[in-house]
Amino acid sequence: MKKKALTLFALIFIQILQAQQVEVDPLLSKDYTRQNVWVDSIMKNMSIDEKIGQLFMIQAYSNKDKTHEDFISNMVTKYHVGNIIFMQGTPEKQVKLNNKYQKLAKVPLLIGFDGEWGLDMRLKNTYRFPWNMTLGAIQDDELLKETGKRIGEHCKRVGIHMNFAPVVDINTNPNNPIIGNRSFGENKENVTHKAKAFIKGMQGVGVLANAKHFPGHGDTETDSHQTLPTINFKEERLDSIELYPYKKLFNEGVASVMTAHLSIPALESNPKLPSSLSKNVVTNLLQHKLGFKGLIITDGLNMKGAANYSTSAEIDLAAILAGNDLLLIPQDVPGSITLIKKAIQEGKLTEERLNHSVKKILKAKYLVGLSKYQPVATEHISKDLNSPYDEVLYRKLIKNSITVIKNKEDILPIKNLQDKKVAYVSLGNDDGTQFYEMLKNYTKVDRISEKHLSVLLQKLQKYNLVVVGFHKSNKNPWKSYKFSNKDLVWLQEIARTKKVILDVFTSPYSLLQVQSFNNIEGIVVSYQNSRLSQELSAQALFGAFDLKGKLPVSIKDEFKVGDGLKIQGLGVLQYTIPEEAGVSSEKLSIIDKRIDTILSQKMSPGGQILVARNGKVIYNKSFGYHTLFKNRAVKNSDVYDLASLTKILASLPMIMKAEEERKISLFSNLGDVLPQFKDSNKDTLLLKEILSHYGRLRAWIPFYLDTKDEKTGKNSTKYYRKKRTPRFSIKVAKNLYLAKDYKDSIYKHIVDSEQRKKPGYKYSDLGYYIFKEILERKYKRPLNKLVDEQFYQSLGADRMTYLPLNKFDKSEIVPTEKDDYYRHQLVHGYVHDMGAAMLGGVGGHAGLFANANDVAKVMQMFLQDGSYGGKRYFEPETIHKFNKRYYEDKKVRRGLGFDKPQLNPDIKATCGCVSDESFGHSGFTGTYTWADPATGVVYVFLSNRTYPTMKNYGLVKSNIRTKIQQDIQEAILMAE
Template identity: 50%
Template sequence: MKKIGIKIVFSYVLFIFVAAGCVGTKVNKNKTIVSTGPSKIENLDSINTTNIPKLFDLSPEGNKWVDSLYNTMTLEEKFGQLFMVAAYSNKDSAHSNAIEKLILDYKIGGLIFFQGGPVRQAKLTNRFQSKSKIPLFIGSDAEWGLGMRLDSTYRYPWNMTLGAIQDMKLLEKVGVQMGKQSKRLGMQFNFAPVLDINSNPKNPIIGFRSFGEDKFKVTERAIAVMNGVQSQGVFSTGKHFPGHGDTDTDSHKKLPIINSSKERLKDIEFYPYKKMFHEGLASVMVAHLSVPSLEPRPNFPSSISYNVVTDILQKEMGFHGLIFTDALNMKSVSNFKLPSEINFEAFMAGNDVLLFPENVPAAIDKFRLAYSLNLFTDERLAFSVKKILKFKYKAGLNTYKPIVIENLYNDLNALENDALQYELYENAITVLKNTSAVLPVKNLDKQKIAYVKIGDDSNDDFLSTLKKYAEVTEIEETNLDSLQAKLQPFTTVIIGYHKSDVAFRNDDLKSNELFKINFLAKNNTVILNVFAKPYSLLPITNFDDIEGLVVSYQNSSIAQIVSAELIFGSIEAKGKLPVSINDSFKVNDGLPTEKLNRLGFTTPENVGMNSTILSKIEGIANKAINAKMTPGIQVLVARKGKVIYQKSFGYHTYDKSIKVQDSDIYDVASLTKILATLPNVMLQYDQQKINLETTLATMSPIFKDSNKANINFKDLLSHYAGLAAGIPFYKATMDKSKSPSEVYFRKVAEENFSKKLGDSLFIRDDFSDTIMKMIVDSKLSVKKEYKYSDLTFMILKDYLEKTTGKTLDILIQENFYRSLGMNNSSFNPLNKFDKNRIPPTETDTYFRRQLLQGYVNDLSAALEGGVSGHAGVFSNAMDVAKIMELYLQKGNYGNQQYFSEKTFEDFNTCYFCAVGNRRGVGFDKPQLGTEGPTCGCASMTSFGHTGYTGTMAWADPETQIVYVFLSNRTFPVAAENRLSKANIREDIQKIIYEAITD
């Protein structure tokens, strides 16, 4: 009796409360809703939607399903469908049990998932769906992908980053991927895209979530994303109606006020909605805003305003999709009334789904009581509930199936995501200043580049990628005067402003950071690259001293890589600014930059390759390392001018003390022939100083009276001249005890003994003359046949040095390496590089009697002081790839023509294939029959070389592939070549060709 009495009293109080107009509605005798705004009667079913396509109509079967289900539902089940409750997959069992209770006892219609993980969420979704008589709506705020809420899932760029992209097909791709991933996780709604026109730079809650400040551009991008999402059977939700862009208040904390006139709102804020309604936008989320021009009641949230939700959104604008409230736990609305009252107010305003209600039991009690007091009609309830059921049918929930957990993680993190991410940043990154064409950086041989970091987030990928293009020195110094002193020798200073990519973090420039930028810009040629939202530039009032200004928008790994590509010209700038920066830069500002044909970086899928197949390379590399065929390996694959695979395996030595890094430098052995000697010879050929018929006697007078005088250039470079494979030059330098003779060697450098071939071992400077005399006097084969010979390139080295007056190590740097950006390549690397970057090649127990680390392994090359035509270069895979790409582009790299296409074609021709000699002019060529250096799958136009230390460089014009393999298989001793016998290099090459998809 006591409980009944309390209920009667509560009902009476509530009735008085409602009758006084406190919930914003009245009831007439026909149970028709009466707005307390305009004094007229409106039935929601009478809303005029004739101007909007009937995109959400169901088939007769669909309507039958909706009607039959609705007719079987209890009143409580109908009330429950209106509620979409917050759920988390990172909370304890108490939370999940509470959700389950709401499903069982209060028949809620849906869940909006927040933080957690994908597998945990999927398992909870399956559990909750199994408990619900009517399948639940599952949704999430996934504005930039599932990664906005869930760990272990993919995160796409923010809307403001996408706002810089001009290709709408790319944004539709983003929507497709987000739709696929949402559907795979059992979701029907992605509460995106944001349609707010962010006209206020100080907006604390929208900002980077908006596509920009231009209504046309925002609309165009939102439509593209929506079309992609909805093409996958997932519904998009435009938000936050009537427009959250022009405010400096966070609606999570208090109610923002929008003081715009209705005319301005209709012209600007409503524009995306009107367009998207005609394009099929499924749902709209109504914000908690105070908009006096739309709702005259002071500080009255738009989300519970009949004027906004019904009169304007549905009646005036003709929207007939689902209408969600913004989260009803937000302070901007939850502070306004009690939770139970807010839910009812939102429903009476015309919303269909009440998102994130705080107290469902109390809210449903309120609905039950209001219904009993005739505060709303059966028609009003049916209007929203049937609409909800209609969308459940369209989402396929009438034939609901549980989420398949198997392979969920892999499906949500498919390789195609990274492929798209590269495309997005390639199209988004924006150049705002380019004084004197400082971008892209050219003339690398004349540049000295420094990098200075500002900001508190990682810069690893940016700096490491910059260093793949040129020698870039990072300068760290807190004192500005000391910093400037260190920067004096540099021609260009790249400043990277790196701020965390975590959402909603303040990334505005601090005063000391601003001062530092201004100081460096006044005293140096500066390229400022901003890895933060463009609004971070607002504190800079004068950009005059900044030569290059790049906005990269975010500090993600791929953004950093792509931005470095842009600086060095492997991609061109395409992005346009989506917002204004004071009076300095306006919407749509963005300068194009020149594209230089330098190697860039992307995923295999973007160049017609399969990542999964390429991943098999790792197994072969590790097989070689585990079998001790070599302690470490570098592998690089490029296609169509893009590096798509670059990995290092193993260690410098078998004691596993130093892991191999991509920047480590290997003795490339015979690759020296095509990396140093041949390109310089091609220059001579290109300048018509020699031709294919030029004889040795003409090239080098020392051969005039020898048996080699009439050997022509073509035969010489094709290994068809009958030269001996090699000569044991070292024997001439040994004494009777078979030790290095004091006649030829010193333990310390002396006059005429300056060429170093090991620790405490220097050879006579003139021994190269002895080597050449021994070559001149050597025998030739009687029979003209193919015989590979190192002597060819030793002869060519002598020719080049005597013709040019410069040593080969200087020639290659001046003519190629510096301008190509091969800053990790050198003869005698200990003169330039840290020893710890150089894996040792061998423990020489015979001649030098020491560990060879940084000294050329080949003894003949060592006797020339480490600089020979056939061996001596140390390099890493990235640098080797550059010169192979130069060849692939027939003499052109970085838009610089080093030699003519004809010269390359002449050298890449196999002139003696018909007689069983596969060699080109200097280049090795693929198999003839079963004999050759490749997998047998490379085209006959392909070319390259292999090296004794376990190296290979190969390029194929037909498939546009560059393949580089470096190792130190000769460590600790150069015994049986097990790496070669096991076909490790060839098997990896075979995988590369198997991975080609187009």
């Protein structure tokens, strides 16, 4: 008996709690005593006409003429209209009109707005956040709260007090023409959780939320803008599905509800009466049964779902009689006022009922601060509404929404790039260029486009992976998401013979048309075709970040709600904005001014600058032209002669590999490794000393001078020919071939060269001639083949290579110098360094060409302790071993191969602002790269400062490369 009594008590207590929760008054302010005083003071001085005016929310535009402005002004002054919903226009103009109309109003106006995905839904030049369907795939509801908050802040900035969002319709009908992407999905729990978080965020900053469209528009096949949709469900179904989120959200304090124009026989016996005009729905169900005490607003009364019912005035009266508080977009305010007054006179509508709604409206006005109304500031609107924070948030949302629903053979993320030949095929009727351009940042990807399927399939034969992007318009959520019959056929035919990753940039419902997924190895849902969706999805395919989105809707019996595979990232570079990496974009923009200086002072015709932090590329720009003639602008894909960066990007990785594999020892004597150095003056040099530039080697030897005719000063015919022959087979430059046996002379020169008499630090190229020979002997492969096979292919560094003319069109290669001393031509596509040229373009010290992006990949791999793209290239101990000074006590700043920060402040190897753990290198042609483990920064600067001649030292003398390094550090400090 005791246990039963306790159980009964518990049930009663729960019921009391539930009843208390339902009775939440979302319009009640924390200082409700003052609120009531203010409301009563306004009510006391209002006439009947003024009270009736409070019931209307008319639509105003900021892109119309003075006639429209005068009309709105007249509505406010003559008819006492108390509320405005702003429609299309610009934020600047809207703010001016807002202030104008508020000044005319006797009681401050409640300003509404229909901005489900942000102000962009109506206003130009404002921010657009993802649609609800996209948000429905996100598992972290805190991100929904952050989105609601940010949209609320945008609303507040332009004077909006109530945003008609979020849509809480449960989209259980894939054919719904009006909800669809506007819904969080088809699962009632997911929809409710997302809506709850969104509402908390928006109302938390003082903007009223609106749950719509009551009692549920998710399972309709017609558009209430055009007609009156019918929902033929029993009350039990409506209660368990459609009404579910409303019941939960009322307990959470949602401020308002929008009543939908629907025919619901289970709730209203008159099939022609829209639910928005039904007392059974609005009063009996919404207010009495569900206990909602917030503002009740009709859906737009200009919509045919309501407008077809009767005259505009009669509809407005019916809406009030049904229990609505606010009439949204009424079509006949004067006629409605007349009819409402008549209804009061005839007793159809009591003044008490009128006062009930007016009081709620005034409570809402107090709640949003209108008791202390201030005009909206007109300065810096665009900047405030389009901040870097908005893009950071958008990026988080997209990253967390991308959903992988099939991953056969672990095709995602794309790895082992050395084995991949990737093609991209675009389907759909919208553009996929941004997706394709981002794909190319990770490896070589060819875009294949043909009018005829047979030709397309033939072109795809040489590829072993095809990325198919399905792109549909992102203009609004109502745009068609469907595949054409042609696209469906092409998709299946491609998948029949090739491994395919299908990436869908539209509603997941598009997949309902795909008859079979059997031959498609990977399926990714990216939901929208925005620029950021395309760019981030491309990054995701290569493992730039983890994927954890889940389907908000089901796709037949194939994929269920909540399906979504977790895919772990591979630690490859991401591409984003500075703020996402904790860097100030405002401060970082000073680099643009540095670029202006470089170009105006002709320090270099052009260049590339890349900055990454914590694996995120935050600045990646090309500037200027290939030459001073300005015929060809520099592109991010163009490749530069890296000069001495070759040492750390080609030779050093192979040296590290050889050391790990015990093919060499850093403590070996040179004479023991290369027999020709035995018994020479370099016999006992340690490899460690050579790498540290402590081996007393000469800085360089101008080998080419010994090949000139002493009398004429021209290249001797003893050594050169204009055409290749079996004997003269080393291509130095265009129409210039060196005798193949001269390589032996070069090495003999090095063996016989005098050592510097004094020990100590001296930067030297000669050591890398030596290491090239060591490596090629140990691995029995040319250095250019070794580094490509061991590193560049798997890194996806397809824009990094020796002998660039063998791989790229000449137009993609930036020239270096008008040579009037050796090759007597424009050096274009051939290595600038004379010694490397005499080795056929492949030197240990020079010869490598690349763009900034691929330089960053190698540097990022070093920064990540030898790991990149899911592959370990070196053990962390190896990286640390080589990134260490071994002769610091001898005033040698260098590590093993890596340059290190200066020990002498008078030397400008770096800005002096990077950590002692940092490392990098500079190059003669005007190149520079540096990485700092302390800040996670990778910095790449590429230029051809040697154009038109190597005597162009402005870049070097100005220290502009290290000044930019300083700018980066300051941008980090500013963000902190």
